[in-house]
Amino acid sequence: MDKKLKKYFNFMTSSKSKNNMERILALLVPLVAVVLALLVSSLLLLFIKVSPIKAYSYLIFDNFTSIYKISEVFAKAAPIIMTGLAFTFAYKAGLFNIGGEGQMFMGAVAAVFVGLHSTNLNPFIAVTLSLIAAIIAGGIWGAIPGLLKAFFNASEIITTIMMNYIAIYFVSLMVDKPLREASGFYPQTDLISNTAFLPILLKNTRFHLGIIIAIVFAIVIYIVIKKTPFGYKLRAVGYNSQSAEYAGINIKTNMMIALAISGALAGIAGFTEINGIHHRLLDNFSSGVGFDGIAASLLGRGNPIGVIISALLLGMLKTGASAMQRGVGVPANVVSIIQALIIIFVLSGNILLPKIELYFANKGGRI
Amino acid sequence: MAITNILTVTFLVALLSAALRMSVPILFSALGGMFSERSGVVNIGLEGIMLMGALFGVVGSYYSGNHWVGILVAMISGMLMALLFAYITITIKIDQIVSGIAINMLAVGLTSFLYRALFGITTVPIKVDSFHPVRIPLLADIPIIGPIMFNQTVLVYIALLLVPITSFLLFKTMWGLKVRSVGEHPKAADTVGINVIKIRYTGVLISGALAGIGGAFLSLGQFNMFVDNMVSGRGFIAVAAIIFGKWKPKGILIASLIFGVADALQIRLQAAGVGIPYQLLLMLPYIITIIALTGLVGYNKPPNSLGKPYYKQ
Numbered sequence: 168m169d170k171k172l173k174k175y176f177n178f179m180t181s182s183k184s185k186n187n188m189e190r191i192l193a194l195l196v197p198l199v200a201v202v203l204a205l206l207v208s209s210l211l212l213l214f215i216k217v218s219p220i221k222a223y224s225y226l227i228f229d230n231f232t233s234i235y236k237i238s239e240v241f242a243k244a245a246p247i248i249m250t251g252l253a254f255t256f257a258y259k260a261g262l263f264n265i266g267g268e269g270q271m272f273m274g275a276v277a278a279v280f281v282g283l284h285s286t287n288l289n290p291f292i293a294v295t296l297s298l299i300a301a302i303i304a305g306g307i308w309g310a311i312p313g314l315l316k317a318f319f320n321a322s323e324i325i326t327t328i329m330m331n332y333i334a335i336y337f338v339s340l341m342v343d344k345p346l347r348e349a350s351g352f353y354p355q356t357d358l359i360s361n362t363a364f365l366p367i368l369l370k371n372t373r374f375h376l377g378i379i380i381a382i383v384f385a386i387v388i389y390i391v392i393k394k395t396p397f398g399y400k401l402r403a404v405g406y407n408s409q410s411a412e413y414a415g416i417n418i419k420t421n422m423m424i425a426l427a428i429s430g431a432l433a434g435i436a437g438f439t440e441i442n443g444i445h446h447r448l449l450d451n452f453s454s455g456v457g458f459d460g461i462a463a464s465l466l467g468r469g470n471p472i473g474v475i476i477s478a479l480l481l482g483m484l485k486t487g488a489s490a491m492q493r494g495v496g497v498p499a500n501v502v503s504i505i506q507a508l509i510i511i512f513v514l515s516g517n518i519l520l521p522k523i524e525l526y527f528a529n530k531g532g533r534i
Numbered sequence: 535m536a537i538t539n540i541l542t543v544t545f546l547v548a549l550l551s552a553a554l555r556m557s558v559p560i561l562f563s564a565l566g567g568m569f570s571e572r573s574g575v576v577n578i579g580l581e582g583i584m585l586m587g588a589l590f591g592v593v594g595s596y597y598s599g600n601h602w603v604g605i606l607v608a609m610i611s612g613m614l615m616a617l618l619f620a621y622i623t624i625t626i627k628i629d630q631i632v633s634g635i636a637i638n639m640l641a642v643g644l645t646s647f648l649y650r651a652l653f654g655i656t657t658v659p660i661k662v663d664s665f666h667p668v669r670i671p672l673l674a675d676i677p678i679i680g681p682i683m684f685n686q687t688v689l690v691y692i693a694l695l696l697v698p699i700t701s702f703l704l705f706k707t708m709w710g711l712k713v714r715s716v717g718e719h720p721k722a723a724d725t726v727g728i729n730v731i732k733i734r735y736t737g738v739l740i741s742g743a744l745a746g747i748g749g750a751f752l753s754l755g756q757f758n759m760f761v762d763n764m765v766s767g768r769g770f771i772a773v774a775a776i777i778f779g780k781w782k783p784k785g786i787l788i789a790s791l792i793f794g795v796a797d798a799l800q801i802r803l804q805a806a807g808v809g810i811p812y813q814l815l816l817m818l819p820y821i822i823t824i825i826a827l828t829g830l831v832g833y834n835k836p837p838n839s840l841g842k843p844y845y846k847q
Contacts, residue, residue: 215651263631319828322777324578324631326827328770329820340813461635498650503643510636514628 250460268457305434612746
């Protein structure tokens with residue numbers, strides 16, 4: 168065996184470099200998945216006789232043509248980061264929170280309610296109160312499926328989905344009757360007081376403070392999950408609930424807390440959307456962000472930092488999609504197809520990873 | 535409008551007739567989903583598969599001018615979507631719930647993309663050949679029950695007939711026994727020579743075929759058009775109906791009917807103008823689903839290996 172091969176062999180087998188190998192593959196899988204998803208979707212573009220190269224150049228590169236457009240990517244990513252964290256957090260405890268959408272809607276209702284009544288407040292207090300209200304509302308909306316799961320063993324998957332629909336109609340009710348704008352013309356609320364606006368950090372863009380808040384929350388959640396005893400318990404329940412119970416962890420309480428926190432995180436997405444972007448509540452504002460969060464979480468492989476990166480990617484696809492629609496007339500909803508394909512390819516990649524590693528290891532071993 | 539005016543025979547007949555009609559899409563999908571779940575695969579992709587069925591029912595009916603072709607095309611589209619779902623869950627072994635979410639997302643994007651690609655951006659929904667009620671002579675003349683049950687579209691009768699048929703398939707045939715044993719204990723089933731993978735694929739494909747028809751019933755038998763996201767949770771409600779119905783056809787029928795009543799009641803009350811905000815009424819089916827899931831109607835035990843991938847040693 169010559170030196171070079173020996174080195175290669177060591178690289179493949181030593182635990183430290185194996186870690187590196189894993190890391191490289193961990194980055195490679197999402198990248199390959201994105202490329203594959205774009206390739207498969209290009210068949211659809213060919214079907215409607217649009218050049219995929221032209222379409223994708225709008226989809227991807229149009230985002231970098233101005234500071235405004237780059238800021239839009241961040242503005243779109245902010246709520247996705249939050250709903251992504253929401254899915255991730257529950258997932259760590261072995262739970263599926265598919266209710267991010269509804270929890271975000273409820274968070275938005277609460278944030279708007281505070282925003283409408285904070286005319287005489289100091290901006291710092293108004294924004295903080297809005298945030299807290301969104302956290303509480305989202306938290307309650309997440310806690311209900313948690314309670315139903317803990318006490319009635321009701322599948323949180325279905326209950327959180329049902330809660331989405333209930334929240335959507337609740338928002339529709341709020342803007343139709345009690346919170347309808349003073350003029351009563353449209354089914355929407357009045358603008359919230361500008362004391363509750365999230366400050367814009369880049370002039371003439373929509374790059375607002377909520378984006379920073381979302382990133383801070385991602386870091387906090389990362390630390391909570393990875394470095395605290397609570398995070399450890401959470402993961403223990405998610406990994407093997409039976410042995411966690413044996414080790415003295417109360418599973419029911421843990422499940423409820425996990426879903427409540429998860430809901431609270433999604434609720435914050437409602438806050439960033441209302442106080443940072445729309446400044447009022449309207450029917451179907453930011454619809455679909457709850458599901459984008461699930462995509463971001465899966466793409467980020469359950470790592471909060473990965474969620475930030477994935478949310479930025481999805482934000483890019485979303486802003487790029489409107490450019491693509493204007494430029495070559497491709498319906499913007501192609502993006503949800505791309506998104507679904509990315510999920511499928513990432514997860515297939517994750518599952519095939521050990522096999523790929525094994526293949527490389529065997530190859531190294533045979534030499 | 536006073537509540538006494540609502541409780542008239544005419545109102546009740548109209549309500550129950552609509553309830554039966556509205557339970558049909560859920561019934562189709564849930565009966566299909568039952569086979570998938572009995573074989574050990576949770577299919578929350580039913581929502582997306584129904585959406586595909588709703589679109590392709592319209593597509594098939596539009597290009598052929600015949601609603602039966604629409605149903606066939608819807609069924610095939612449902613099976614294709616289910617095949618993808620089966621491949622990623624059974625063969626690649628991606629988590630079934632996550633796969634289901636991906637299937638739903640894919641269907642939302644694909645259906646609204648294809649609708650625009652095929653029919654352009656229209657303000658008026660395209661018209662297709664759709665199902666009309668078929669009045670069964672004599673039976674339809676029975677007071678109260680007649681107009682409720684025997685003045686429906688053919689698909690309603692087919693859905694009702696499917697209840698005993700699926701029951702027979704699942705509990706009285708060798709194949710049904712195989713499906714159930716794969717869902718309970720795949721390893722044991724494998725040991726006695728049952729092809730676990732094949733049975734699961736079949737279960738999922740049946741769920742795709744029936745959910746496709748269920749979706750097409752929405753677009754061809756109820757709304758007479760395709761609208762983005764028109765399934766709006768009925769696929770998830772079907773999954774709930776399977777749980778509520780304890781993985782048995784008769785239970786699923788009852789569950790579907792309850793959701794149908796909630797749905798019909800919501801529309802009727804809205805039309806009657808009872809003074810309750812219509813959004814609260816729209817929430818009704820979803821709230822009932824949640825209540826149903828709390829198991830207040832008795833403890834439901836799912837098949838033992840439900841949701842778990844099978845690894846052949």
